[in-house]
Amino acid sequence: MSKERSRAIIIGSGFGGLSLGLRLQSLGFDTTIVEKLDGAGGRAYVKKVNGFTFDMGPTVITVPHFIEELFALDRDSDNLDQPDFPAHILNGEQKPGIATAKYAEIVPIKPFYRIYFDDKSYFDYDGDPVSTREQISQIAPEDLDGYERFHKDAEAIFKRGFLELGYTFFNDAPTMLRVLPDLLKLDAVRSLFSFTSRYFSSDKLRQVFSFETLLIGGNPLAVPAIYAMIHFVEKTWGVHYVMGGTGALVQGMVKKFEEMGGKIRYQAEVVSIDVADRKGWFKKPVIKGLTLANGEVLTADAVISNADYAHTYMTLIDPKHRRWNPDWRVRNMHYSMSLLVVYFGFKDSGNLDLRHHNIILGPRYEELLTDIFKRKILASDFSQYLHVPTITDPGLAPDGHHAAYTLIPVPHNGSGIDWSIEGPKLTDTVLRFLDDEGYIPGLMDNLVHSEFVTPDYFETTLNSHLGNSFGVEPRLTQSAFFRPHNRSEDINGLYLVGASSQPGAGTPSVMMSAKMTARAIAEDFSATISQWRDE
Numbered sequence: 192m193s194k195e196r197s198r199a200i201i202i203g204s205g206f207g208g209l210s211l212g213l214r215l216q217s218l219g220f221d222t223t224i225v226e227k228l229d230g231a232g233g234r235a236y237v238k239k240v241n242g243f244t245f246d247m248g249p250t251v252i253t254v255p256h257f258i259e260e261l262f263a264l265d266r267d268s269d270n271l272d273q274p275d276f277p278a279h280i281l282n283g284e285q286k287p288g289i290a291t292a293k294y295a296e297i298v299p300i301k302p303f304y305r306i307y308f309d310d311k312s313y314f315d316y317d318g319d320p321v322s323t324r325e326q327i328s329q330i331a332p333e334d335l336d337g338y339e340r341f342h343k344d345a346e347a348i349f350k351r352g353f354l355e356l357g358y359t360f361f362n363d364a365p366t367m368l369r370v371l372p373d374l375l376k377l378d379a380v381r382s383l384f385s386f387t388s389r390y391f392s393s394d395k396l397r398q399v400f401s402f403e404t405l406l407i408g409g410n411p412l413a414v415p416a417i418y419a420m421i422h423f424v425e426k427t428w429g430v431h432y433v434m435g436g437t438g439a440l441v442q443g444m445v446k447k448f449e450e451m452g453g454k455i456r457y458q459a460e461v462v463s464i465d466v467a468d469r470k471g472w473f474k475k476p477v478i479k480g481l482t483l484a485n486g487e488v489l490t491a492d493a494v495i496s497n498a499d500y501a502h503t504y505m506t507l508i509d510p511k512h513r514r515w516n517p518d519w520r521v522r523n524m525h526y527s528m529s530l531l532v533v534y535f536g537f538k539d540s541g542n543l544d545l546r547h548h549n550i551i552l553g554p555r556y557e558e559l560l561t562d563i564f565k566r567k568i569l570a571s572d573f574s575q576y577l578h579v580p581t582i583t584d585p586g587l588a589p590d591g592h593h594a595a596y597t598l599i600p601v602p603h604n605g606s607g608i609d610w611s612i613e614g615p616k617l618t619d620t621v622l623r624f625l626d627d628e629g630y631i632p633g634l635m636d637n638l639v640h641s642e643f644v645t646p647d648y649f650e651t652t653l654n655s656h657l658g659n660s661f662g663v664e665p666r667l668t669q670s671a672f673f674r675p676h677n678r679s680e681d682i683n684g685l686y687l688v689g690a691s692s693q694p695g696a697g698t699p700s701v702m703m704s705a706k707m708t709a710r711a712i713a714e715d716f717s718a719t720i721s722q723w724r725d726e
C-alpha cells in the first residue's frame with residue numbers, strides 16, 4: 192500500500208513562503224499555502240492602476256543563484272545536500288541560470304545605486320573597484336587607503352559570515368558559542384557605522400558604506416558589522432532586476448509551485464494555529480493544523496508560518512502552548528522601523544537624469560537614524576530610496592510615462608504618530624521636494640497618479656507587529672541564536688520561515704531561511720520521506 196504523503200501548510204505567500212513551498216514539494220510533502228491577501232508576494236505584492244505597474248516592496252534583486260536553485264527543483268527531487276555555493280558561484284558567476292530563464296528574465300543593473308548627498312554631489316556605486324577608487328579620490332582622496340583596508344576586512348567577514356556560516360541554523364547556544372570567537376576576531380560585532388568609521392574619515396563615505404542595511408530594516412548605528420557583507424554580496428554577484436518587475440518573479444514562483452503540485456489559497460486568513468495539549472510536563476505539544484477566518488479547520492503534519500513573528504506567536508497561538516515565546520518575550524523584542532512608500536506615475540518631460548536605483552540622503556545621518564529607531568519621532572528632514580524601474584523597463588507605464596516609488600524610513604507604530612494626518616502631509620512634502628530640488632523637474636505638473644502606504648498598512652494589511660516593515664530588527668542581541676528559531680522551541684511540527692526568522696530580512700535572506708527551514712523539516716521527517724522515496 193502506498194504511504195500517504197505528509198501534509199504541510201504554509202501561512203503566507205511572501206518570498207519565504209513561496210521558496211519553502213517549492214522546497215517542500217521537492218521533498219515530497221503535499222503543500223498548501225494559505226494567504227490572507229488576494230494575490231501572492233506579501234511585501235512583494237503588485238499594484239496595477241491606470242496602466243502603471245508598481246512593485247510595492249523589494250526591487251533590488253541580488254544572488255541570482257538562490258533563485259536558480261529554486262527553479263531547478265522538481266517534485267521528489269530536492270537539492271538540500273548539494274553545496275550551497277558551488278565552485279562557479281564562489282568564483283562570482285553572475286548570470287541567472289537556465290532554469291530561471293523558463294520563468295523570469297533577470298537582467299543586471301548598473302550602477303547598483305546612485306547615492307546623492309545633501310549638497311547634490313553623488314556617488315555611483317557599481318561594485319567595480321576601479322570606478323569606486325576613482326570616485327573616492329574625487330570625494331575624499333585621503334580615504335583611499337582606508338577603502339583598501341575596508342575592502343580586505345569586509346571580504347574576510349563576507350567569506351566567514353556569508354559563505355561559510357550563512358546557512359547555519361543557530362538552534363542551540365553551543366552552535367553560537369563556537370562561532371563567536373571568529374566574529375570577535377573579525378571585529379564583526381561592533382556597529383556597522385562604527386566599523387566603517389574606522390576606515391573612512393569622510394562623512395559621505397561612511398554613509399555610502401553603511402546605508403545598505405536600511406533596505407533590510409537594520410539601523411547602521413546598531414546593526415553588527417557582520418552586515419558589511421551586503422557590500423560584498425552585491426559586489427560579487429551584482430544587483431539585478433526582473434523584467435516586468437519583482438512581481439514577475441513572484442508569478443514565476445507561483446507557476447513553478449503549482450506545476451510541482453502545490454496549492455495556493457488566497458483570501459484565506461489564518462486566525463489560529465491549532466495544537467494538541469501536551470501529554471506530560473516534559474513533552475512538547477504537537478501541531479494539529481489551523482483554523483481560517485471563515486471557520487474552516489485544516490489539519491496538517493507540519494505548519495510553517497511565513498507571517499510576522501509577533502503575529503504568529505501572540506495572535507495565532509494560545510499562550511498555554513508557549514513556554515519559550517511568551518507574550519512578555521515577544522513584546523520585548525525590537526522590531527524594525529517602518530516606511531512611508533509613495534507610488535507615483537508621471538509624464539516624461541524628457542529631462543530626467545536619475546538612475547534605476549537612487550538613494551537621496553538628507554542633511555542628517557546619525558541624528559536622523561536616532562530619530563527613527565530610538566526617539567521614534569517624525570523628523571522634518573528625511574532620506575529616501577527612489578526607484579524608477581521604467582528607466583530599464585518602459586513597459587511598466589503607459590507610453591511616455593514613468594512609474595516610480597519612493598520609500599522613506601519612518602518610526603514604527605510604537606511612536607504614536609497619527610498616519611491619517613501625517614501620511615498625506617509627508618507624501619505631499621516628498622513629491623514637492625523631488626520637483627523643487629530638481630530630481631524630477633516639473634513633477635507636480637506632470638504627476639498623473641500617486642498613492643501611498645504608511646506603517647498602518649504594514650500593521651493592518653500585512654499583520655506586522657507595530658507596523659514593522661522588515662520583521663524583527665537585525666541587531667547583535669537579535670541575530671543568529673538570539674533571533675526567532677526556524678524550528679519552534681514550543682510546538683512539535685511548527686516552523687517559521689521568512690524575514691522574522693534566521694538569518695533575517697531581504698529577498699536573498701528569506702530564500703536562505705526557506706532552505707534552513709526545509710533542512711530542519713527534512714531532518715524531522717526523514718523516516719517518512721525515505722518511505723515515499725522507496726516506493
Ligand SMILES: Cc1cc2nc3c(=O)[nH]c(=O)nc-3n(C[C@H](O)[C@H](O)[C@H](O)COP(=O)(O)OP(=O)(O)OC[C@H]3O[C@@H](n4cnc5c(N)ncnc54)[C@H](O)[C@@H]3O)c2cc1C
Pocket residue numbers: 202203204205206207208225226227228231232233234235247248249250251252253406407459460461462497498499502530532598652653654660661688689690691695696697698699701
Ligand atoms: C518597501 C520595501 C522595499 C524592500 N526592498 C527590498 C529590496 O529592494 N531588496 C530586498 O532584498 N529586500 C527588500 N525588502 C525586504 C523584503 O521585501 C522582505 O524582507 C521579504 O520580501 C519578506 O518576505 P517574507 O517571506 O518574510 O514575507 P512577507 O513578504 O512579509 O509575506 C508574509 C505573508 O504572510 C501573509 N500573512 C500574514 N498573516 C497572515 C495570516 N494570519 N493568514 C494568512 N496569511 C497571512 C501576508 O499577507 C503576507 O503575504 C523590502 C521591503 C519593503 C517593505
